[in-house]
Amino acid sequence: MAVEGLIDTVLLAAAGAFVLFAIVLVYRIVAGPTMQDRVIAVNGIGTNAVVVLALLAAALDQPGFLDVALVYGLLNFLMSIAISKFTVERGGVI
């Protein structure tokens, strides 16, 4: 769990940068204008979260975070597909 050496500091800095990018992407969710713009931004935030989890797994020496990242990536993809299908065939989800 301990942060030691330059490499872990670099990984944590990259994770912080990815979190900052995700916060910037919230602007696109708020501004829109269409619903698909918001879905694209939420998808980008989800992929950023997956990368942050992988970086934290390496920096904090917690291999269990990689499993969380895998499941989060799967659910993120499913969310995008489900919403895009729902917007075309109203109610005919999946």
Place this chain on the structure above:
Amino acid sequence: MTPVELLAILLVAAGTFFAFVAVVGIVRLPDLYTRAHATSKSDTLGIILTLGGVALVLGADVSVAKTALLGVFLFVTNPTAAHAITRAAHDQGIEPWTNGDETTVAEDSAQPTEAEE
């Protein structure tokens, strides 16, 4: 610092740069379709580079296999999700963004048909 660590730092830095490019594209570009292009290409490249750096840091372990699996999975699903969202938008009838140059090109291509008439 070993050469492997240096390579990992370079990969993570390059991945962070491309993720930054993708975020700038999503915030600044004028249209849903151009924004989807930014997130599907630039963001995917940034993810692959960053996960490559993470795999180098983790060393030989089962964690490297999980990171590689994560990279392959995101490499397939991220453009697919952007494509599905963009196709849903196209089916809904959302028009692509055009600027002034597009109209002049359309007029040029329309002139031969006027000559035929």
